[in-house]
Amino acid sequence: MELEIDKLSLMIEGKKIIEKIKAQVFKGEFIGLIGPNGSGKSTLLKTIYRVLKPQAGLIKLDQQKLQDLSFQASAKKMAVVRQLNNFNFDFTVEEIVMMGRSPHKGMLEVESEQDYKIIYNALAKVNLVDYAARSFATLSGGEKQRVLIARALAQETELLILDEPTNHLDIRYKLQILDLIKSLKKEVLAAIHDLNLAVSYCDRIYVMKAGKIFAEGKPKTIITEDLLREVYQVEAKIIEDPETKKINIIYRSQVKNDN
Numbered sequence: 001m002e003l004e005i006d007k008l009s010l011m012i013e014g015k016k017i018i019e020k021i022k023a024q025v026f027k028g029e030f031i032g033l034i035g036p037n038g039s040g041k042s043t044l045l046k047t048i049y050r051v052l053k054p055q056a057g058l059i060k061l062d063q064q065k066l067q068d069l070s071f072q073a074s075a076k077k078m079a080v081v082r083q084l085n086n087f088n089f090d091f092t093v094e095e096i097v098m099m100g101r102s103p104h105k106g107m108l109e110v111e112s113e114q115d116y117k118i119i120y121n122a123l124a125k126v127n128l129v130d131y132a133a134r135s136f137a138t139l140s141g142g143e144k145q146r147v148l149i150a151r152a153l154a155q156e157t158e159l160l161i162l163d164e165p166t167n168h169l170d171i172r173y174k175l176q177i178l179d180l181i182k183s184l185k186k187e188v189l190a191a192i193h194d195l196n197l198a199v200s201y202c203d204r205i206y207v208m209k210a211g212k213i214f215a216e217g218k219p220k221t222i223i224t225e226d227l228l229r230e231v232y233q234v235e236a237k238i239i240e241d242p243e244t245k246k247i248n249i250i251y252r253s254q255v256k257n258d259n
């Protein structure tokens with residue numbers, strides 16, 4: 001699956017929120033979208049997963065224009081894990097994950113044995129099989145997030161669109177979920193706030209600033225002390241992990257502290 005975004009622009013109430021965005025996800029790539037609060041990451045992702053309609057530009061999935069696909073057809077190609085907001089419906093975990101199967105089924109088609117196999121496989125991947133009968137509303141933020149990841153996996157799409165997929169997870173699950181997603185070898189476009197996680201998992205990164213793509217490239221070449229200063233207004237030192245050869249960002253506090 002390839003995702004291509006070209007000259008994508010969206011205005012809300014006369015304000016340019018994203019402007020002339022050009023980006024691609026090529027076969028097998030894990031792509032990160034980073035940028036400060038309000039830079040337009042979620043808006044770009046919402047436009048891709050069809051919650052918002054762009055005023056200009058194109059989105060293509062495997063050369064097909066997104067607007068020419070039915071919602072069911074595009075849901076077979078891309079699954080979405082959004083930020084957790086007010087998603088507190090009174091469904092069980094099993095029911096929520098089963099929703100991932102709906103693009104593959106007709107209106108009145110009942111769940112098959114195969115559907116159950118797929119959803120329990122997805123729940124196993126996020127360590128939540130024992131939670132299947134629990135009410136979603138009673139789960140912790142991190143557990144909810146893992147359920148929504150399982151739902152996206154159950155959708156069995158090639159492309160995953162993730163908006164802050166790990167922000168509610170503790171460090172063990174952050175690593176476990178990103179390792180899992182990476183191991184699936186699917187195409188991934190993920191907005192990630194934690195820059196150290198972004199540099200360690202992404203093949204390429206797009207940096208957004210004020211609604212535009214400010215920079216693009218491999219983590220090692222693109223994430224520099226100058227870029228962090230310019231885009232985030234923070235001082236940081238970038239070092240290389242001697243074992244993995246990956247870069248690591250050490251932030252410099254503005255406040256003196258001897259601890």
Ligand SMILES: Nc1ncnc2c1ncn2[C@@H]1O[C@H](COP(=O)(O)OP(=O)(O)OP(=O)(O)O)[C@@H](O)[C@H]1O
Pocket residue numbers: 012013017035036037038039040041042043044
């Ligand atoms: N419906 C809306 N009406 C007005 N402004 C909006 C609307 N949706 C988004 N915006 C504005 O568009 C800008 C981009 O928002 P967006 O949520 O895409 O940023 P983001 O990069 O995902 O931010 P964050 O890192 O804080 O999640 C923000 O200034 C936001 O206030």
